[in-house]
Amino acid sequence: MNIDYSKVKKITINAPLKLDCGETLEKFDIAYETYGNLDETKSNAILVFHALSGDQFVTGTNNVTGREGWWNQVVGSGLPIDTDKYFVICANVLGGCMGSTGPKEINPKTNKPYGLDFPVITIKDMVSAQTHLLDFLGIKKTLSVLGGSMGGMQALQFCSLYPERTFSSVPIACAASHSAQNIAFNELARQAIMADPNWDSGNYFLSGKVPRNGLAVARMAGHISYLSEQGLQSRFGRKLQEGDGLNFSFDADFQVESYLKYQGYAFVDRFDANSYLYITRAMDYFDLYKLNNGDLSKAFKNTNVKFCIISFSTDWLYTTEESKKIVIALNSIGAQVSFVNIVTNNGHDSFLVNEPEFFQTLKGFLDSTYEDFKNENSR
Amino acid sequence: MNIDYSKVKKITINAPLKLDCGETLEKFDIAYETYGNLDETKSNAILVFHALSGDQFVTGTNNVTGREGWWNQVVGSGLPIDTDKYFVICANVLGGCMGSTGPKEINPKTNKPYGLDFPVITIKDMVSAQTHLLDFLGIKKTLSVLGGSMGGMQALQFCSLYPERTFSSVPIACAASHSAQNIAFNELARQAIMADPNWDSGNYFLSGKVPRNGLAVARMAGHISYLSEQGLQSRFGRKLQEGDGLNFSFDADFQVESYLKYQGYAFVDRFDANSYLYITRAMDYFDLYKLNNGDLSKAFKNTNVKFCIISFSTDWLYTTEESKKIVIALNSIGAQVSFVNIVTNNGHDSFLVNEPEFFQTLKGFLDSTYEDFKNENSR
Numbered sequence: 167m168n169i170d171y172s173k174v175k176k177i178t179i180n181a182p183l184k185l186d187c188g189e190t191l192e193k194f195d196i197a198y199e200t201y202g203n204l205d206e207t208k209s210n211a212i213l214v215f216h217a218l219s220g221d222q223f224v225t226g227t228n229n230v231t232g233r234e235g236w237w238n239q240v241v242g243s244g245l246p247i248d249t250d251k252y253f254v255i256c257a258n259v260l261g262g263c264m265g266s267t268g269p270k271e272i273n274p275k276t277n278k279p280y281g282l283d284f285p286v287i288t289i290k291d292m293v294s295a296q297t298h299l300l301d302f303l304g305i306k307k308t309l310s311v312l313g314g315s316m317g318g319m320q321a322l323q324f325c326s327l328y329p330e331r332t333f334s335s336v337p338i339a340c341a342a343s344h345s346a347q348n349i350a351f352n353e354l355a356r357q358a359i360m361a362d363p364n365w366d367s368g369n370y371f372l373s374g375k376v377p378r379n380g381l382a383v384a385r386m387a388g389h390i391s392y393l394s395e396q397g398l399q400s401r402f403g404r405k406l407q408e409g410d411g412l413n414f415s416f417d418a419d420f421q422v423e424s425y426l427k428y429q430g431y432a433f434v435d436r437f438d439a440n441s442y443l444y445i446t447r448a449m450d451y452f453d454l455y456k457l458n459n460g461d462l463s464k465a466f467k468n469t470n471v472k473f474c475i476i477s478f479s480t481d482w483l484y485t486t487e488e489s490k491k492i493v494i495a496l497n498s499i500g501a502q503v504s505f506v507n508i509v510t511n512n513g514h515d516s517f518l519v520n521e522p523e524f525f526q527t528l529k530g531f532l533d534s535t536y537e538d539f540k541n542e543n544s545r
Numbered sequence: 546m547n548i549d550y551s552k553v554k555k556i557t558i559n560a561p562l563k564l565d566c567g568e569t570l571e572k573f574d575i576a577y578e579t580y581g582n583l584d585e586t587k588s589n590a591i592l593v594f595h596a597l598s599g600d601q602f603v604t605g606t607n608n609v610t611g612r613e614g615w616w617n618q619v620v621g622s623g624l625p626i627d628t629d630k631y632f633v634i635c636a637n638v639l640g641g642c643m644g645s646t647g648p649k650e651i652n653p654k655t656n657k658p659y660g661l662d663f664p665v666i667t668i669k670d671m672v673s674a675q676t677h678l679l680d681f682l683g684i685k686k687t688l689s690v691l692g693g694s695m696g697g698m699q700a701l702q703f704c705s706l707y708p709e710r711t712f713s714s715v716p717i718a719c720a721a722s723h724s725a726q727n728i729a730f731n732e733l734a735r736q737a738i739m740a741d742p743n744w745d746s747g748n749y750f751l752s753g754k755v756p757r758n759g760l761a762v763a764r765m766a767g768h769i770s771y772l773s774e775q776g777l778q779s780r781f782g783r784k785l786q787e788g789d790g791l792n793f794s795f796d797a798d799f800q801v802e803s804y805l806k807y808q809g810y811a812f813v814d815r816f817d818a819n820s821y822l823y824i825t826r827a828m829d830y831f832d833l834y835k836l837n838n839g840d841l842s843k844a845f846k847n848t849n850v851k852f853c854i855i856s857f858s859t860d861w862l863y864t865t866e867e868s869k870k871i872v873i874a875l876n877s878i879g880a881q882v883s884f885v886n887i888v889t890n891n892g893h894d895s896f897l898v899n900e901p902e903f904f905q906t907l908k909g910f911l912d913s914t915y916e917d918f919k920n921e922n923s924r
Contacts, residue, residue, distance in 0.1 A: 187793035286793035346777035346801045350769045353802040356795060357765060357809070361758030363742060379740030386736060387766060390729045395861065398725035404832060412830055414566035414665035416735060416822055420829065422725045423732040430736070443795055450799065451791055453783060482774065482861075 173229040174265035175199065179298045183260075186451075189285040192274070196299050197265025198222050198257040201241060202249035204305070207543040210536060211305045212247060213296065213332070214256040215313030215320035218445050219388070219437060221264035222256045225249070230264065231436045239520055246529040251536070252309070257299050259292045259320075261445055263438035266295075269368070270438045282368035287444060289316070289452045293324045300331065309539050310532060312336035314517035315484065316445070319452050322492070325473070326454060326465040333539040334472040336531060338524075339481050339517045341488035342462050342495070343453040348483060351391050352446035355384035359439050368440050381439045382430035389429045394480035394513030398422060462495035469496075472538075473503040474531040476524065478516035504531070552608035553644035554578065558677045562639075565830075568664040571653070575678045576644025577601050577636040580620060581628035583684070586922040589915060590684045591626060592675065592711070593635040594692030594699035597824050598767070598816060600643035601635045604628070609643065610815045618899055625908040630915070631688070636678050638671045638699075640824055642817035645674075648747070649817045659819075661747035666823060668695070668831045672703045679710065688918050689911060691715035693896035694863065695824070698831050701871070704852070705833060705844040712918040713851040715910060717903075718860050718896045720867035721841050721874075722832035727862060730770050731825035734763035738818050747819050760818045761809035768808045773859035773892030777801060841874035848875075851917075852882040853910040855903065857895035883910070 176197040183191040199222040204211060214224055216236065221228070225235035225242045241247040241254055258266035261284070269284040276283070300308065311324045311332045318340025325335045341348075362380025364370055370377055393401075402422035406412070418424040458464035473496055477489035486507050496503040506527045510516050516524065555576040562570045578601040583590060593603055595615065600607070604614035604621045620626040620633055637645035640663070648663040655662070679687065690703045690711045697719025704714045720727075741759025743749055749756055772780075781801035785791070797803040837843035852875055856868035865886050875882040885906045889895050895903065 282795075286795075343783065345774065346781040346783065346799075347769070347772075347774045349783070349799050350777060350801050350805055353797075353799075353805055354762065354765045354769060357806065358737060358740075358762045360795070361737075361741065361762055383733065383737045383740055383762065386733045390726070390733060393726075395724065395726045395864070398729060402725040404722065404725065404728070404835070416661075416665075416739070416826065418732075420725075420728050420732075422729050426729055426732055427736065447795065456783070485774070 176265050177299065177302050179295070181298065183291070183295060185285050185291045186288040187285050191267065191285070194260065194267040194295060195265065195271070196257050196295060198255060198299055199224065200303070201225060201254040202252050204253040204303075207540060208305060208307075209309060209540045209543045210251065211253045211255060211303075211308045212532070213300065213308050213311045213324075214241070214247075214254055215311065215317035215324075216256060216259065217313065217315035217317050218449065219385075219433065220317070221262065222258045223264075224254065224256045233436070236518065240525065240528070246525040247532065248529075252532070255299065255303065257296050259445065260295045261287045261292070261441060261448060263441040268438070269440035269444055270371070279371045281371065281440060284440070284444065286447055288448050289319050289323045290327065292448065293320050293327060296324075297328060297331065306331065308332045309536055310334040310336060312338065314338040315340055315514065316449050318484075319449065322454060322465070323452070325469065325471045326457075329466070329469045329471050332471055333542070334474070334531070334535040336474045336476060336528060337492065338476045339478055339484050339514055341484045342465070342492050343455050344450050345488070349450045351387055351483070352450050354387050355446055356443050358383040358387065359442060365439060368443075370439070376434065377439045378431070378434045381434045381437065381442060382427075384442060385433040386426045386430040389426055391483045392513060392515045394482065394511055396480055397511045397513050397515075400511060462491065463499045466496055466501055467499060469499070469501050471501070472535055473501060474527070475503060475505045476517075476527060477507045478512065478514070478524075479507055479509045480511055481514040481516065483514040555644050556678065556681050558674070560677065562670070562674060564664050564670045565667040566664050570646065570664070573639065573646040573674060574644065574650070575636050575674060577634060577678055578603065579682070580604060580633040581631050583632040583682075586919060587684060587686075588688060588919045588922045589630060590632045590634060590682075590687045591911070592679065592687045592690045592703075593620070593626075593633055594690065594696035594703075595635060595638065596692065596694035596696050597821075597828065598764075598812065599696070600641065601637045602643075603633065603635045612815070615897065619904065619907070625904040626911065627908075631911070634678065634682065636675050638824065639674045640666045640671070640820060640827060642820040647817070648819035648823055649750070658750045660750065661819065663819070663823065665826055667827050668698050668702045669706065671827065672699050672706060675703075676707060676710065685710065687711045688915055689713040689715060691717065693717040694719055694893065695828050697863075698828065701833060701844070702831070704848065704850050705836075708845070708848045708850050711850055712921070713853070713910070713914040715853045715855060715907060716871065717855045718857055718863050718893055720863045721844070721871050722834050723829050724867070728829045730766055730862070731829050733766050734825055735822050737762040737766065738821060744818060747822075749818070755813065756818045757810070757813045760813045760816065760821060761806075763821060764812040765805045765809040768805055770862045771892060771894045773861065773890055775859060776890045776892050776894075779890060841870065842878045845875055845880055846878060848878070848880050850880070851914055852880060853906070854882060854884045855896075855906060856886045857891065857893070857903075858886055858888045859890055860893040860895065862893040
């Protein structure tokens, strides 16, 4: 994958970023996109956090890959996050591969790509980095910070660290810590990448041979976990690729096999294998319970942020139970929190597909908090 | 992996075996073990079918690997399948790698290992092959045919094809057809194996380089699916391998990572990668609905077999719902069927671990049907 940098908008932050691992990045880049316009009272900024395989190209066309934005159904003119109304910001996460500083970027100390010399980062590091983007854009306080999956984790972490910098938050399909099953899936993905000889201990930039197979297998594992058993069954069941008979071979006989292979190998053209290692690691390390000595409510003590927690009934990667724990913690400190569990067959992927009830919830919550925030700002 | 053949007991069947794929094996080997003794009326023979990664060494010590038998807690003196009472038979499946004819055995046409020249086999082919072992052992009718997971599928297939050859059957933690999610997990495993350059289109016997990494990743995917989310959480949670702090590296920080890696790499010393492809394929092809034009009850029409169907509440690979469908089909034709769903946290692995209610059910069912079968045989 070669990023054409001329097509990526980014800022260089010339302030040191102290990371959770103890190391410091002396300076770093944040690649980002914005959509819509900031209003006069600066009341309409929404910081969207992307998930594991996402990037800053939330909507429209991704300049670099030519693909559609990953939230094209949600963000745009007249859509739930209406860009005629809101100023939407999204940054590529630290450790990512769409222009922000990460393992594929040049290490200023060696003038070679970082590879595994890049420090292991955390969700907290990702979020800290993005506050510099808000500063750059002149936004002291956003209307909302939100996202699904790892985006939701960033939203939770942001609200815990910087409650004064957002009026509301919508953590979607996420959890306050990664479960053993989540860690297991991510470890499977990492092992698949590291098992590929082309990976070469992360130094594949030297040979130019990309660990395509390893990354594709990693992505396939992800896709299995993103769909519900019911969703897979109703979408694919045992439908064959062609005709009525089995091929008695190891080619893709079933449509679900062909789907997985397609998803796996399409991914390698747009994603960096080392980034996949770093970002999954950050997810595994995420544990707001542990950061607060086991008491999640302490993460949000005295918060004024208005929360809307959204989960999906068949999401088995980030279950409704995990969302309920967040709701319970927030209620226990009298925080303003609403909770919606959307009943659907679409599993974890629900936040990325057409889910009318989800869209309604998101739009309703944002539109109403926008009125409140505007009033606050005009007082 | 090198099988020391002197330690594997096997018979060569010199009768052609017509396979589902259309090809014919002119002759084939069945490696097998027996435990206990056949009683005078030949009423106590139990044919155990093994699962994907199992073999004929049900109990005691596996002669070849030195490991414990895979059902050491279930089969043995005084255990639920009591070898003081029953004559237990288990054969390595066709396509396996513990001595029965499979991709690692010598192709008589080329005098080289079959590799991918081995025909793609089905559960039906596996079961047909094993009837020859029963003939060889002089057993016209077994007391029971049973097994878990793929072993349960073989039990169902056996009862459908040869209802006159068994008095009872206990299909455990299985389904009458493979779901899209099951196929997806197996395809992930196959892709991991085939992505390993050492696999060399199945010809790794030429280079002597084994696709260890690919097979290990495949096995890790399996292990994730064998445990329930609750089981993983209570067993591992976010427990760290050592000490209290994170290592900020890609080594195994969490115990669940270390568990997966251990399970993955331990497997490659005892299993053949091509066998893994063939056996998972046979599982994916299994569809008793389709074999009976969508009507599962037709698979068992007029059956006299007494069934005991066992499922486990947190098994998400072969769900309780799948077992219920079998029970419904059997009831709809007035077959004798009992059904037990064991409530446990142990997921699909439940049939391999200490589950007292499961043991009780199995023992009770076998002991009572044994009385009935003895009476029938002495009339």
